[in-house]
Amino acid sequence: MAKESFDKEIQFLRMLSLTSGAYNRQQYAKRLGISVHTFDKTQRKLRDIRQSLSDQHTDSEMGSEINELVRFQYGESAEPLLLFLFRAKSMKETEVERLSVILHTLQDSALTAMELLDACCADLPEELALPDEKTIRSDLKYLEEVGVIRKEPGGRPYRYSLQQDVLTQLTPEEQLELYDFVDMMANTQVPSVQGYLLRDSMKKVIKASYPQEEATEPYIYKYHYYSRILDEAHLYTLLGAIRQRRRVQFQYFSPKKPSSYSSQNTNPKFEREAGGSSNRIIPIEVVYDHQYGRWYVIGYQSRRRFVKFRMEGITQLEELQPIEEEHMLSLKKEWADISRYSWLVDTGRTVTVQARFFHPGDGQRNFILDRVRLQGQWGTITPETDHSFLYEIQVNGTTEIKPWLRSFGSSCEILAPSKLREEMIEEWKEIAAYYEPVREDVQLPDHDETE
Known part of the structure; x- marks a missing residue:
């Protein structure tokens, strides 16, 4: 594709x-x-x-x-409905056919590259081009890197066999337990796509021992962040570019824009300016926002210096030439200093936020304190009374921390800065207004009248 x-x-x-x-x-x-x-x-x-x-x-x-x-x-x-696109993107049709033949041939015994070449030439469909020895060795190297096959001990010519310990060394009960673990992790951790693919592969393995569908669905997860899965299409390209110190270029469509894509017209007669903005950056870091299920990429441009892009707006991503290692290290160090107090990716003026949190009640587990300890990052917690505690943190601006504080509802009171406190007051007044009666003179019928 x-x-x-x-x-x-x-x-x-x-x-x-x-x-x-x-x-x-x-x-x-x-x-x-x-x-x-x-x-x-x-x-x-x-x-x-x-x-x-x-x-x-x-x-x-x-x-x-x-x-x-x-x-x-x-x-x-x-099931994550959109995952099928990754399966379609994984390989070309010729690669799927060729690797299928290789894996099927290795089911019975360990074979050399030349023996596998003969098998591919004999079993591949007539309409597909026959591979050469270099292609087969490249396929074997790929399968070995991803852990599907292994090279048997001994000298040349090397023999390859399937790496199927999960089938041969685990009992059906252990396979089912491993499947449950992979299922839980794929639905609760990021990134998720590779976990989903592994889960689907394991489901096919354990169906031989557990054909009933209930065995593979002990938990039913409802997936909420479709964009998170789709953005992983660019995630590994960007992570690879960061490791290899490569520049990247892409077309970017801001979430605020009315369009999110622009078709590429190859006919000069109908050529028009592409939507979005063209960007070329040195990618520095990838950040995930748990609050909204969004991926961000941090990059460097000589003119605008450090820039931030939501990954959902990136299209036509391409890798370019690498940069020097010393330059990359200096950029990472500079970004670490700038983002030291970023709640997520904000680079605004550093302010001190103070908030008072209230316990849920006597005799109950203090889940408010547990959550602040888990999610409060580098903030400090100071006990105040038996029913409250103080929380203080330095952050680059209040835009990103505000939704987190607001999510505690009446269990959180903003103390400082005063501007943030006033903003929260106005927001809660607006929310309260939504719940006021539309008409105050509405008369509800008496019980006798309804009969």
Whole structure:
């Protein structure tokens, strides 16, 4: 799948999931910066991909359009609907066929690269190009790096065998316990995509011993942050660029803009200016926001210096030339100093925030204190009375810490700075106004009248 096409489908699925299928075709197309024809074509392509990769849905479900599935089944499934796109992106068709032959051939015994080459030439479909020895050795190196196969002891020619200890050394009960652990971690930790793929692979393994569906679904998780999964498409590219000290370039669509994607017209007659802004940065750090389920990338530009981008707006990501190691180390050190007091990625003026937290009540576990200890980062906690404690922290601006403080409701009182206290007062007044009666002169009927 081409990189631009994958970006288009990421934004397509993001828009469908965030709106729960509420827009019509024209509205979706306008928001995505594509034509209605392209919208229909992309939807058909996604439906075909999902149908070819999924074995968990009935024929009637597979006939449904993607937007209908998002709209009407949003709360009925614990499966992350959008994960199928990663399965489609993983490899080219020729790679899938070739690796399948290699793994199937290694089921019975350890073989050399030349023996596997002969097997591929004999078993691959006629319409696919036959591989050469270099391609097979590259495939074996890849499979060895990801832990699927291992090189047997001995000299040349090297023999390879399947790395299947999870099948041969674990009992069915242990396999099921491992599956439960992977399932829990994939649904509660970040990043998640590789965990989901591992979980699905293990599910196929344990079905031989536990064919009933209940065995693989002891917990039902409801996934809320679809964007988090989609953003992982760029995560490993950016992490690799940071490790290799490479610049990257991309088109960026701000969340505040009315469009989130722009099609690339190859016909000069219809060429028009692409939406979004073109950016070239040295990526320094990737940050995840647990509060809203968002990924951020921190980068450096010579003109604007340190810049921040929400990963959901990144398209057409490409790696460029590397930079010197000394330069990268100096940039990381400078960013560490600037972001020392950033609650997340804010680089505003450093202020001291003071808040009073109240215990939930006598005889109850103090979950407020537990949560502040867990999430309060480098802030300090000072006991005040039997029913309250003080919390103090230095942060770069109050924008990012405010939602966290507000989430405690009446259990938190802002003491300083005064501006933040006033902002919170106004916000709570606005919230309280939402719950006031629309009409104060409404008379409810008496009980006798209702009879």
